[in-house]
Amino acid sequence: MPASPIRKLTPYADAAKKSGKKVFHLNIGQPDIETPDTMLNAIKNIDFKVWAYTPSQGNASYREKLSTYYNKLGYDIRADHILVTTGGSEAITIAIESCLDPGDQVIIPEPFYANYNGFACMAGVEVTPIPSSIETGFALPEIAAFERVIGPKTKAIIICNPNNPTGYLYSLEEMEALKELCLKNDLYLFSDEAYREFCYDDNTFISPMQLEGMEKHVVVFDTVSKRYSACGARLGCLITKNEEILEAGLKFAQARLSPPAVAQIAGEAAVDTPQSYFDNVIAEYTERRNLLVAGLNKIPGVYCPNPGGAFYVVAKLPIDNADRFCQWMLEAFEYNNQTVMMAPATGFYSDTRLGEQQVRLAYVLCLDDLRNALECLEKGLEQYPGRTQ
Amino acid sequence: MPASPIRKLTPYADAAKKSGKKVFHLNIGQPDIETPDTMLNAIKNIDFKVWAYTPSQGNASYREKLSTYYNKLGYDIRADHILVTTGGSEAITIAIESCLDPGDQVIIPEPFYANYNGFACMAGVEVTPIPSSIETGFALPEIAAFERVIGPKTKAIIICNPNNPTGYLYSLEEMEALKELCLKNDLYLFSDEAYREFCYDDNTFISPMQLEGMEKHVVVFDTVSKRYSACGARLGCLITKNEEILEAGLKFAQARLSPPAVAQIAGEAAVDTPQSYFDNVIAEYTERRNLLVAGLNKIPGVYCPNPGGAFYVVAKLPIDNADRFCQWMLEAFEYNNQTVMMAPATGFYSDTRLGEQQVRLAYVLCLDDLRNALECLEKGLEQYPGRTQ
Numbered sequence: 001m002p003a004s005p006i007r008k009l010t011p012y013a014d015a016a017k018k019s020g021k022k023v024f025h026l027n028i029g030q031p032d033i034e035t036p037d038t039m040l041n042a043i044k045n046i047d048f049k050v051w052a053y054t055p056s057q058g059n060a061s062y063r064e065k066l067s068t069y070y071n072k073l074g075y076d077i078r079a080d081h082i083l084v085t086t087g088g089s090e091a092i093t094i095a096i097e098s099c100l101d102p103g104d105q106v107i108i109p110e111p112f113y114a115n116y117n118g119f120a121c122m123a124g125v126e127v128t129p130i131p132s133s134i135e136t137g138f139a140l141p142e143i144a145a146f147e148r149v150i151g152p153k154t155k156a157i158i159i160c161n162p163n164n165p166t167g168y169l170y171s172l173e174e175m176e177a178l179k180e181l182c183l184k185n186d187l188y189l190f191s192d193e194a195y196r197e198f199c200y201d202d203n204t205f206i207s208p209m210q211l212e213g214m215e216k217h218v219v220v221f222d223t224v225s226k227r228y229s230a231c232g233a234r235l236g237c238l239i240t241k242n243e244e245i246l247e248a249g250l251k252f253a254q255a256r257l258s259p260p261a262v263a264q265i266a267g268e269a270a271v272d273t274p275q276s277y278f279d280n281v282i283a284e285y286t287e288r289r290n291l292l293v294a295g296l297n298k299i300p301g302v303y304c305p306n307p308g309g310a311f312y313v314v315a316k317l318p319i320d321n322a323d324r325f326c327q328w329m330l331e332a333f334e335y336n337n338q339t340v341m342m343a344p345a346t347g348f349y350s351d352t353r354l355g356e357q358q359v360r361l362a363y364v365l366c367l368d369d370l371r372n373a374l375e376c377l378e379k380g381l382e383q384y385p386g387r388t389q
Numbered sequence: 390m391p392a393s394p395i396r397k398l399t400p401y402a403d404a405a406k407k408s409g410k411k412v413f414h415l416n417i418g419q420p421d422i423e424t425p426d427t428m429l430n431a432i433k434n435i436d437f438k439v440w441a442y443t444p445s446q447g448n449a450s451y452r453e454k455l456s457t458y459y460n461k462l463g464y465d466i467r468a469d470h471i472l473v474t475t476g477g478s479e480a481i482t483i484a485i486e487s488c489l490d491p492g493d494q495v496i497i498p499e500p501f502y503a504n505y506n507g508f509a510c511m512a513g514v515e516v517t518p519i520p521s522s523i524e525t526g527f528a529l530p531e532i533a534a535f536e537r538v539i540g541p542k543t544k545a546i547i548i549c550n551p552n553n554p555t556g557y558l559y560s561l562e563e564m565e566a567l568k569e570l571c572l573k574n575d576l577y578l579f580s581d582e583a584y585r586e587f588c589y590d591d592n593t594f595i596s597p598m599q600l601e602g603m604e605k606h607v608v609v610f611d612t613v614s615k616r617y618s619a620c621g622a623r624l625g626c627l628i629t630k631n632e633e634i635l636e637a638g639l640k641f642a643q644a645r646l647s648p649p650a651v652a653q654i655a656g657e658a659a660v661d662t663p664q665s666y667f668d669n670v671i672a673e674y675t676e677r678r679n680l681l682v683a684g685l686n687k688i689p690g691v692y693c694p695n696p697g698g699a700f701y702v703v704a705k706l707p708i709d710n711a712d713r714f715c716q717w718m719l720e721a722f723e724y725n726n727q728t729v730m731m732a733p734a735t736g737f738y739s740d741t742r743l744g745e746q747q748v749r750l751a752y753v754l755c756l757d758d759l760r761n762a763l764e765c766l767e768k769g770l771e772q773y774p775g776r777t778q
Contacts, residue, residue, distance in 0.1 A: 007643055030441055030442055031439070032439065033439070034438045034439055035437075035438065035439055035440040039440065040435070040437075040438075040440070043432060043433075043435055043651060044432075044433050044434075044435065045433075046429070046432055046433065048424075049423045049424065049429075050420070050421065050422070050423055050424055050618055051424040051428065051429070051617075051618065051619040051620065051621045051622055051655075052419055052620055052621050053419055053620040053621055054621060086475050086623065086645075086649075087645060087646065087647075089644070089645040089646060090645070093645075097511065102491075102513070115644050115645075115646075118640075118644040119644065122486065122641075122644075124491070124513065228440075229439055229440065230440040231440065231441055231442040231646070231647065232440045232441050232442055232443060232647060232649065232650025232651070233440055233649070233650070233651075234475065234623075234647065234648065234649045234650075251507075252511075254396060255478070255504050255507040255508065255511075256475075256476060256478040256479070256482075256504075257476065257478060257504075257620070258476075258620065258621060258623065259623065260475075260621065260622070260623045260649045260651075260652065261621025261622070261623075262432060262621070262622075262649075262651050262652070263649065263651070266440075
């Protein structure tokens with residue numbers, strides 16, 4: 001499996017920190033937002049005597065409660081359409097293993113979440129990337145581009161919506177186009193909705209679960225990691241109305257016995273988190289995004305689209321090579337004894353050349369830190385020996 | 390993947406329960422023993438505000454603490470020889486994926502834990518079984534039997550010690566013989582030690598980690614599931630001194646981001662569980678085993694070896710077919726409105742015929758329940774239409 005550029009840079013970040021430099025970590029998707037009390041109190045109030053396995057598909061009470069959450073969104077599902085997984089990661093692996101055979105192909109618009117590639121690789125599945133472009137804000141590539149690469153071995157399309165790494169939020173028109181494409185070519189549509197909660201500017205999130213006629217085709221990957229800032233819970237789920245996928249998925253779930261038990265208790269309580277929690281978080285993320293995108297576009301030579309969701313942006317920088325630049329920022333640069341760690345976008349493209357001038361920034365730090373990070377980045381770009389313009 | 394017989398029987402058990410019958414569940418490895426307060430209190434006392442990812446290899450403090458536990462056993466390891474996993478299950482998958490390529494072979498003495506086969510299958514790895522025999526109490530098959538099946542694609546041997554499903558505890562002589570075999574043929578030795586704590590009659594547990602000269606060959610699978618009756622924690626680890634395996638394993642660990650965070654906090658506290666907890670548990674299991682083995686051997690036509698560890702026995706019954714018998718016990722039989730659920734041993738053999746007259750019983754119920762279960766089983770065998778002698 002290819003190592004992600006974030007992992008490659010970690011030793012440099014550690015060295016920078018050891019040297020006394022303050023490193024602003026805009027490289028990873030670990031939010032600084034507090035986990036809601038609904039979850040934390042549920043952990044503190046556990047009252048079991050035996051920390052036992054749960055059913056492989058997850059606790060019945062948790063799946064029931066989760067179904068109420070999804071049905072408020074209009075998914076129209078039953079508890080038994082949900083397979084509880086160990087993080088969103090396991091929903092991805094189980095879906096790939098259940099729906100595709102070794103040698104099959106999955107199409108993914110790129111840039112994409114690097115681990116899709118790792119999980120596909122482990123299942124012997126080939127990833128066919130289709131480039132999206134920073135010029136269109138990373139909108140869905142034209143349908144003709146998908147049609148050109150669909151072959152007899154193509155079985156599925158993965159989208160991440162709102163997108164990691166780009167933050168792009170797919171429109172209803174784009175989702176309808178994907179629906180037609182999947183129905184016409186009998187493809188599964190895997191919808192990674194880890195960032196569903198985080199849509200800005202009154203944009204509406206559209207899930208393929210809300211579109212009629214796709215019942216046999218849609219598999220949703222979800223997780224509590226970002227929704228409740230509970231990445232360490234390792235609690236996700238796979239949702240589908242396709243009984244065959246549920247049946248195959250359950251076998252993989254049974255092989256690993258059980259998802260985490262305490263996380264499910266906390267996840268069940270989390271469904272009752274008051275709306276005010278999300279209102280505050282979304283207000284905070286919106287301010288951060290506005291600050292970051294405006295700040296980036298003010299830096300000479302930098303271009304950053306304004307994404308509709310998630311908490312990432314991908315920006316184009318006037319640099320020769322994103323890996324070299326990000327490493328240089330950690331190793332060789334400091335401004336007021338501070339620097340910034342970013343994820344080179346090369347790690348999100350199959351063809352790394354497409355990401356050579358791009359970086360992903362996660363706005364998981366407070367506004368003051370983001371201001372300082374922007375200043376650092378501007379100074380860094382001024383001094384970087386590999387600047388291109 | 391083949392469905393385990395336990396899963397196949399679950400619908401019958403559910404139906405039996407619904408009909409008002411009391412079902413003694415001797416079929417699964419979920420102990421009734423209470424989780425120690427060290428762990429439960431650690432959960433209740435969590436004080437983080439953000440339920441964050443931990444490092445992919447596990448928290449440094451947990452790995453340090455774990456290393457003290459293993460070094461008391463004489464493993465002579467460092468914290469960085471430990472990769473924390475999501476349950477023992479993930480240690481198995483990561484080891485197989487890291488050490489074997491698709492098409493490679495792994496040798497496993499059978500009967501064996503059914504999920505080894507599922508995990509091998511997912512990695513495209515072929516399982517070569519070598520039968521052990523109830524007549525020898527399921528001792529290690531003779532080394533010549535291994536040598537006969539070792540070929541150019543053979544890369545590893547998996548043992549489970551003490552054994553699930555047989556409870557057999559390998560002797561120092563057997564472990565030394567396996568060591569010579571692995572060194573001579575350059576094979577990895579995967580040692581599943583989930584039941585390490587549970588050895589009876591002053592028998593000594595021997596890990597290949599304690600044998601000199603195997604540093605590059607040994608990979609241990611471990612879990613807190615059985616040690617602390619914490620199956621729902623989903624916390625295990627892979628231990629090896631082979632740097633290449635650690636490096637490859639870390640990539641798989643990074644793809645799924647992090648093991649569960651709360652479980653690691655509890656697991657770290659658990660290392661300080663007082664010895665009195667284990668003394669009590671082992672005394673309880675010893676009594677149960679003694680009762681069960683003696684009781685089984687008193688039933689006409691039944692033979693059960695007396696195993697040295699774990700909390701399972703495999704018994705030979707005077708029946709035509711274990712799957713049919715176990716299903717019949719749930720569906721068609723009752724004694725004082727009670728019955729017993731057992732695991733047909735067919736699910737633990739590659740060649741199911743070898744297990745047709747055998748069942749696995751887990752002594753995870755109290756002595757009174759075991760007495761009642763034995764009485765039920767005796768009456769059931771008297772009435773079963775497919776009785777063979």
